Amino acid sequence: MEDKRAIRKLSITTESGRYFLTDRIREEVNFRATPQSRGVRPPPVQKPAPPGSLVIQLPNQETWSIPSCNLQKAIADRQSHRRFTTEPISLDELAFLLWATQGVRSVLHEAAVLRTVPSAGCRHSLETYLAVLRVEGLESGIYRYLPLDHSIVHVRDIENLPEHLTAATHGQAFSGQSAVTFIWAAVPERTEWRYAEASYKVIALDAGHVCQNLYLACEAIGAGTCAIAAYNQTLVDALLGLDGYEEFGIYMAPVGKVGEGP
Ligand SMILES: Cc1cc2nc3c(=O)[nH]c(=O)nc-3n(C[C@H](O)[C@H](O)[C@H](O)COP(=O)(O)O)c2cc1C
Numbered sequence: 001m002e003d004k005r006a007i008r009k010l011s012i013t014t015e016s017g018r019y020f021l022t023d024r025i026r027e028e029v030n031f032r033a034t035p036q037s038r039g040v041r042p043p044p045v046q047k048p049a050p051p052g053s054l055v056i057q058l059p060n061q062e063t064w065s066i067p068s069c070n071l072q073k074a075i076a077d078r079q080s081h082r083r084f085t086t087e088p089i090s091l092d093e094l095a096f097l098l099w100a101t102q103g104v105r106s107v108l109h110e111a112a113v114l115r116t117v118p119s120a121g122c123r124h125s126l127e128t129y130l131a132v133l134r135v136e137g138l139e140s141g142i143y144r145y146l147p148l149d150h151s152i153v154h155v156r157d158i159e160n161l162p163e164h165l166t167a168a169t170h171g172q173a174f175s176g177q178s179a180v181t182f183i184w185a186a187v188p189e190r191t192e193w194r195y196a197e198a199s200y201k202v203i204a205l206d207a208g209h210v211c212q213n214l215y216l217a218c219e220a221i222g223a224g225t226c227a228i229a230a231y232n233q234t235l236v237d238a239l240l241g242l243d244g245y246e247e248f249g250i251y252m253a254p255v256g257k258v259g260e261g262p
Helices: 014-021 071-077 091-102 161-168 189-220 233-240
Strands: 055-057 104-109 112-115 126-132 141-146 151-156 180-186 223-225 248-257
Touching: 014 189, 071 189, 091 126, 091 180, 091 189, 126 161, 126 189, 161 233, 180 189, 180 233, 189 223, 189 248, 233 248
Parallel strands: none
Antiparallel strands: 055 151, 104 112, 126 141, 126 180, 141 151, 180 248, 223 248
16 A cells, blocks of 8 residues: 655656746745645644653753854854764753754744744754764763753664664765764644745755854864765664654764864
């Protein structure tokens, strides 16, 4: 029997790919028929922690010990790093990176939460997963950020996590050598609620801002990162335990203290 929840394989042509990059879709979408316009309640702004799961509160801005960093210097020095030392990152540093990429600035109402990054229509369709290898005070495993609570929830333990990360990135071994790899997953429904079929390009655009903030925040703590879009969809979704339809990986970024070389 056909799995209705599977995303069907589509062949993308140059024309359809370029069309996707334009905003022509806006001329076609009936915005009066979107779930928001029909009065449907908005999806939750954050996936809740499953009952009974281990939730770890992170240090916040008032208490963490993070050196201040000159923005011009951070922008000038930003580059992709694919070589990391074996030094761990601290929980303060992890908390800072998560705040920089998805931290909450203010809660407007149940459907709108302002964060440290922009998002089309304030829909914030991304969830942040962490493949933790060397973070002080954390066991290795998969965790997920809870922006509203500024905490992380333990998702699962994975044996041989470095090997899984390397395989999930088509053999890009630096992901398995990271201290922590950020993996962003999309929950399209959050944006579809407002924009229907006009959601997909803006979700991808949102992810770019998030990753750029990670690059810049890494500069402040002597760490580096490298965006990864070349990953194995099936392996990444399996690693995170995602169904690949309502939620699926879309972008990754291994982080570690910076070593020698480019
Ligand atoms: C959307 C995107 C996807 C990328 N995917 C990969 C990747 O899969 N593997 C990799 O090694 N670098 C990847 N990169 C990093 C680019 O190769 C890098 O940004 C580019 O070579 C310029 O180098 P710089 O970031 O040091 O300026 C990606 C960058 C972006 C923005």
